[in-house]
Amino acid sequence: MDALAERARDLFRGLQDSICAGLETLDGGGQFREDAWQREGGGGGRSRVMSEGRLFEKAGVGFSEVFGAVEGELAKVMAGDGPTFYATGVSLVLHPRSPRIPTVHANFRYLGRGSARWFGGGSDLTPYYLDEDDARHFHRTWRAACDRHDPAYYPRFKRWCDEYFQLPHRGEARGVGGIFFDDLGKGASPEECGRLLTFVRDCGAAFLPAYLPIAERHLGDGFGERERAWQLVRRGRYVEFNLIYDRGTTFGLRTRGRTESILMSLPPLVRWEYDHQPEPGSPEAALLDVLRTPRDWT
Amino acid sequence: MDALAERARDLFRGLQDSICAGLETLDGGGQFREDAWQREGGGGGRSRVMSEGRLFEKAGVGFSEVFGAVEGELAKVMAGDGPTFYATGVSLVLHPRSPRIPTVHANFRYLGRGSARWFGGGSDLTPYYLDEDDARHFHRTWRAACDRHDPAYYPRFKRWCDEYFQLPHRGEARGVGGIFFDDLGKGASPEECGRLLTFVRDCGAAFLPAYLPIAERHLGDGFGERERAWQLVRRGRYVEFNLIYDRGTTFGLRTRGRTESILMSLPPLVRWEYDHQPEPGSPEAALLDVLRTPRDWT
Numbered sequence: 302m303d304a305l306a307e308r309a310r311d312l313f314r315g316l317q318d319s320i321c322a323g324l325e326t327l328d329g330g331g332q333f334r335e336d337a338w339q340r341e342g343g344g345g346g347r348s349r350v351m352s353e354g355r356l357f358e359k360a361g362v363g364f365s366e367v368f369g370a371v372e373g374e375l376a377k378v379m380a381g382d383g384p385t386f387y388a389t390g391v392s393l394v395l396h397p398r399s400p401r402i403p404t405v406h407a408n409f410r411y412l413g414r415g416s417a418r419w420f421g422g423g424s425d426l427t428p429y430y431l432d433e434d435d436a437r438h439f440h441r442t443w444r445a446a447c448d449r450h451d452p453a454y455y456p457r458f459k460r461w462c463d464e465y466f467q468l469p470h471r472g473e474a475r476g477v478g479g480i481f482f483d484d485l486g487k488g489a490s491p492e493e494c495g496r497l498l499t500f501v502r503d504c505g506a507a508f509l510p511a512y513l514p515i516a517e518r519h520l521g522d523g524f525g526e527r528e529r530a531w532q533l534v535r536r537g538r539y540v541e542f543n544l545i546y547d548r549g550t551t552f553g554l555r556t557r558g559r560t561e562s563i564l565m566s567l568p569p570l571v572r573w574e575y576d577h578q579p580e581p582g583s584p585e586a587a588l589l590d591v592l593r594t595p596r597d598w599t
Numbered sequence: 600m601d602a603l604a605e606r607a608r609d610l611f612r613g614l615q616d617s618i619c620a621g622l623e624t625l626d627g628g629g630q631f632r633e634d635a636w637q638r639e640g641g642g643g644g645r646s647r648v649m650s651e652g653r654l655f656e657k658a659g660v661g662f663s664e665v666f667g668a669v670e671g672e673l674a675k676v677m678a679g680d681g682p683t684f685y686a687t688g689v690s691l692v693l694h695p696r697s698p699r700i701p702t703v704h705a706n707f708r709y710l711g712r713g714s715a716r717w718f719g720g721g722s723d724l725t726p727y728y729l730d731e732d733d734a735r736h737f738h739r740t741w742r743a744a745c746d747r748h749d750p751a752y753y754p755r756f757k758r759w760c761d762e763y764f765q766l767p768h769r770g771e772a773r774g775v776g777g778i779f780f781d782d783l784g785k786g787a788s789p790e791e792c793g794r795l796l797t798f799v800r801d802c803g804a805a806f807l808p809a810y811l812p813i814a815e816r817h818l819g820d821g822f823g824e825r826e827r828a829w830q831l832v833r834r835g836r837y838v839e840f841n842l843i844y845d846r847g848t849t850f851g852l853r854t855r856g857r858t859e860s861i862l863m864s865l866p867p868l869v870r871w872e873y874d875h876q877p878e879p880g881s882p883e884a885a886l887l888d889v890l891r892t893p894r895d896w897t
Contacts, residue, residue, distance in 0.1 A: 569872070571868070571869045573869070
C-alpha cells in the first residue's frame, strides 16, 4: 500500500462521514446505522444505512477498503496484472420517500494492481418527475467541479454517464445523468495520479452541493397515490439496471463481496406492472421522453 | 419447420389455454388479459397476464413461437449450428396475494437449430412459509410424471433443479425445487425425440395437478402484516434470481426478446430491507433452513 492509496482511503472515509452528516441534517429525523464488516481475503468496510427517515425511505452510504490476492472469480473480472490488488471507495444511493425528490447515486473509488492504479466514479440523478431546474443545477455543479481541473472532463464524463446508465431492454436511461468516469490514471505518472486524487476529492466535495438544494427545493411538494405508484414502477427500472447491468453490483456479487452492502442500493419498495404505459402528454410521459433522449443540461 | 416442431407448438399453445382456464377457475374472479405480439425477425407469441385477481396478485402465462436467422447477440448465446433456429414454449410464473400460498414457475420449450433439436423445462415451487405436505405433494406429482417415462428422470431432474435455482450470493435456493431439465434429445434419433415430446406433454399436463391442490389447501389461511412483509422481502430474492441468474430471462433480454413478456415473471410488489434476518426459531427462519439445505421430498 503506497502513499496515494493511503490518501485515497482517508479521503473516502472522511467523505462517508461528511456526506452522512449532511444527509442526517437534511433528513432532520432519521439516523444512519453502521455495520462494520471484514473481508475474508483482506480488508473490510463500514456500511451505513438509514431506514424510514423523515425524507429518506432508505439511504445507504458505504465505505470500503479491500485488498489481497487476485484469485478465483476476481482473477477473471479484474483489470491489470499482478498477484495482489488494493481497492478503496465510497458509494451511495439515496431513495427519498417523496416521488417529487429524485433518487441519486454517487461512487468514487481507487484501485491498484501491480504497477497500475486508477480512479473511477461519478454521480447520476434519477427523478420520478422531471424538473428541468433540478437537472440543470445537478449538471452545472458537476461541470464546475470538472472544469476546475480540465475543461475536457465534463463533456467527456457527461457523455460517458449517458452511455453507462442505459437500460437497453427498455430503450431508456436510468435518469437524467450526471458524470461517470473510469480507468482515470492508468499508465499515468505518480504526479498525474496525485492530481487525479485532487480531482476526485473535489468531486466528492461537490456531491452535497449537487444534491441537497434539489432535495430541499421539493421538501414541501405534495404527492398522492398516483405519484407514489409511478415512483414504485420507476424504482423497478432502477433494480433492473443495478442487477442486470451495473458493473459494481455484478462485479461485487460475482467476486463474493458482502451481499448486504452491495445490495443496499436497492429501493425499499418496488412495483412491477405488466406493460405499464403512462398516459400521453402526462408528466410521467414527459419523464420518459427525456430518458429516451438525453439532453445537454448546461 | 418439421412435424416435431409443429406438434410441440400445438402442444404448448394448448397447454397455455388449459392452464389459463384452470387458473381462472381457481382464482374465481380474475381473468387473463391477452397481448398477441410479433417478433421482428420471425414469429411471435401471446402473453396472458392476470392482475389483482382474487387469489393471484399477478399471474403471467406466456406462449411463444419464434424463428429466423441466428444473428447478432443470438449467435453468441445460442447453442447448436446452422444459420436459422426455431423455438417454441410455454412459460408461467404465478404470484398469489397470500403469503400462505407458494409462488410457482413452470416452463416447457422446444428448440431446433440445424440438425439439432432439444427440449427443456421444469417447474419449481417457492413458498414463503414451509408446509412439508405441499413440498411432498409437488415433488411426488413430478416424480410420478417422470417415472412413467424413465425412473432415472426424477432423481436427475430434481438434483438439476436444486442446482439451477440457486442464489450463490445469498447461499440460498429460490424455493423447495421441483424438476429442471435441458438439452434433452440433443443427438437423439427422431423416434427418441418423439418420445421426449410425449414426456414433455405429460409434464405439462402435471402442472395443474401439482399446483392447484397446494393453492386450494391454503385458500382460507389467514395472514397479517408480518407474513405480508416477509413475502415482499422474499419476492426480492425472486427478482434477484430472475434478473441475475435465470438463463431464460438474461437470454431473452440480451437477444432483444419482448421485454414485457420476459419480465412479466417479476412480482407485483417487492421490498428490499437492509440485512433482514428472521428471528431464530421463527417460521421465517425455518424456511431459510430448508432453502439452505435442499431435502429429499419423495
